Amino acid sequence: GQQVMQIPQYQHVQEGEDFTTYCNSSTTLSNIQWYKQRPGGHPVFLIQLVKSGEVKKQKRLTFQFGEAKKNSSLHITATQTTDVGTYFCAGPDNFNKFYFGSGTKLNVKP
Amino acid sequence: EAGVAQSPRYKIIEKRQSVAFWCNPISGHATLYWYQQILGQGPKLLIQFQNNGVVDDSQLPKDRFSAERLKGVDSTLKIQPAKLEDSAVYLCASSLGGGYRAQYFGPGTRLTVT
Numbered sequence: 001g002q003q004v005m006q007i008p009q010y011q012h013v014q015e016g017e018d019f020t021t022y023c024n025s026s027t028t029l030s031n032i033q034w035y036k037q038r039p040g041g042h043p044v045f046l047i048q049l050v051k052s053g054e055v056k057k058q059k060r061l062t063f064q065f066g067e068a069k070k071n072s073s074l075h076i077t078a079t080q081t082t083d084v085g086t087y088f089c090a091g092p093d094n095f096n097k098f099y100f101g102s103g104t105k106l107n108v109k110p
Numbered sequence: 111e112a113g114v115a116q117s118p119r120y121k122i123i124e125k126r127q128s129v130a131f132w133c134n135p136i137s138g139h140a141t142l143y144w145y146q147q148i149l150g151q152g153p154k155l156l157i158q159f160q161n162n163g164v165v166d167d168s169q170l171p172k173d174r175f176s177a178e179r180l181k182g183v184d185s186t187l188k189i190q191p192a193k194l195e196d197s198a199v200y201l202c203a204s205s206l207g208g209g210y211r212a213q214y215f216g217p218g219t220r221l222t223v224t
Contacts, residue, residue: 004152033212035213042201042215042216042217042218043153043201043203043213043215044215045213045214048211048212050210088152088153090152096165096166097155097168098143098166099155100145100152100154100155101152102152103152
């Protein structure tokens, strides 16, 4: 079946360091969405990418959608303690079935 | 604008008992989703409604789980009978459209089955 894996599973960084999480799908995704879930909270929508090769930026966050629409990445520049949480990629496959990735848990040490 | 509302926030039941969760989506959102999130994992889609019709329920364990959205607005998810492995957070989300739109999540219901 469809699988959406993210690496790394966990990442511990010092405040100010950069962070990247990678998302890989076993099948083509129609679009990719990214969500952030704070400890004890619910997923919060960050962004959506639709086009092959698309790159979008939100302040210190840079999102990329792969050319084959099977992978994506989220890069955070100069992490802050407010970036702590689990980052999920998600998206619908070509049959419009929606899948969340396995998530990357980010911890930022002050 | 009010967010997605869910109740109850917490529920503890014994195995083989029944439980129901309620969700009220953001006003005007046609699509409603129920997810199961087991600790340490990503949310797993159980069922997706477009208005009051089911779009996808392929991952819903239909022998024990049921969901309805009778008037195309609020929704209930029921588990009958519950098993220990049903312990999880049940998240409801809504969006203006289907899988191509941003989803807005409620606070979730944390279910513990003992």
